Amino acid sequence: MKPSEIVRALETLLAIRQPAFLWGAPGVGKSQVVAQVAAAHGLELLDVRAVLLDPVDLRGLPRIGEDGASVWCTPSFLPRQGRGILFLDELNAAPPLVQAACYQLILDRRLGEYELPDGWTVFAAGNRESDRAVTHRMPSALANRMVHLDFDPDLDDWLAWAANHGIEPRLQAFLRFRPTLLHAFDPKRAEKAFPSPRSWEFVSRILTARPDRRTLLVLLRGAVGEGAAAECIAFLNAFDELPHPDAVLADPSGIAIPEDPAVVYAMCESVARTASSDSMPSLATLAARLPVEFGVLLMRNAARQEPGIVHTDAFAGWACANSDVLV
Structure with missing residues (x-):
């Protein structure tokens, strides 16, 4: 799934507080997408690196209560109130005992005497075993507690x-x-x-x-x-090393067209950023001189930069002349 699809999926799961696990190669942006969802919904994001924890770090330490019974002191990093996302990053890189400590937190929203507030949802992420990153095989009991989403860059x-x-x-x-x-x-x-x-x-x-x-x-x-x-x-x-975009637009019918496709591509990107209703006639003249695929690239990028140019006569004339490749 591409990132925008992951966002929509997480937003759906967020509404029903369903835990999810994002699988993806190193560096694709898993944690950024979770942060994006939290920010979009005005939620606090609590990023817990599971790989840095020991099992006792989640359960907490015991103390003797007033009645003589032991009471568990849950860790201060777990939320007590409000609304947010508890993000267990690199969960499958954590030792098996740490993963086991997450079972109850993920499924039952509890950890011993601690209870996750109603406004919080648990998401997790990690690298795939095939990526040869540091991972431990996720126990089936833990895997079955989450919806699994495969993250692909786009x-x-x-x-x-x-x-x-x-x-x-x-x-x-x-x-x-x-x-x-x-x-x-x-x-x-x-x-x-x-x-x-x-x-x-x-x-x-x-x-x-x-x-x-x-x-x-x-x-x-x-x-x-x-x-x-x-x-x-x-x-x-x-x-x-390209001519300044103003120089290109000043002489669109005479400026030299580079032979190297990479340089032509760079020219299209550079000139497209000047797109406006006033520069549209010059852009259309230049696009007509370029190989057709680069002409389309130039006009597409110009329209992305300034959508209003599609209503100009110059754009309409170029579009009519290239209608066979725009279908």
Whole structure:
């Protein structure tokens, strides 16, 4: 399931307080999606890393009560009131005894004498066993207590998120050009760094620091691996060497069209960000000169940037001229 589908599923389960477990490869954004659901509904998010717990950490410590009987002092991190999501991250990486301690909390909403408040729902997440991450096989008794959702990264969902979270626009353009690099994780290879939605967010932050070119290459290799880093830097270099969008729009019928598809793609991304009703005639002229697939790309991205351009005469004329490829 792609992230937007996961969100809808979690919102449905949230309404009935049904526990769920998100399965996904490292770095795909499982915890971010849970945080997104909590924020959208104004809920507190309590993120508990199960892998860091011992069984006694959940049950708490005993003390002698006034009547001489032992009473369990439940841990302070468990909620006592309000509404929220109790998120047990990396649950299947926790030792079996810790997972066993979660049985009653997940199904019965209790843990010894502790009771989870009515306004709280339990969600959990972890890596798949096939990812060769640190995991323990989840006991069937625990697995049967939750709805299981498989998390798959999706470029359109990631781009929608990136546009609202300050991700470097050139990096968004690169991943539109090379969508398979959004998440390229091979558990059979012993790579320390690999492309993932999480590591591309690292790259965006690195780019905002504006390191020199040599340092940038080293850092990107350390974030997304050597191959992805080399492709990304080549694209960024092509993007930076393009004529300014204003120069392109000033002479759309005469500007030289690059031969390298990656550079043409970068040009389309760069110019599309200037989209407006005033620039639409120049955009349509440039789109008509590009190979048809790049013309469609330019106009699609321009319409995404400024939806109102679809009502202009220039856009209507371009659409009519390319109606055979727009059907």
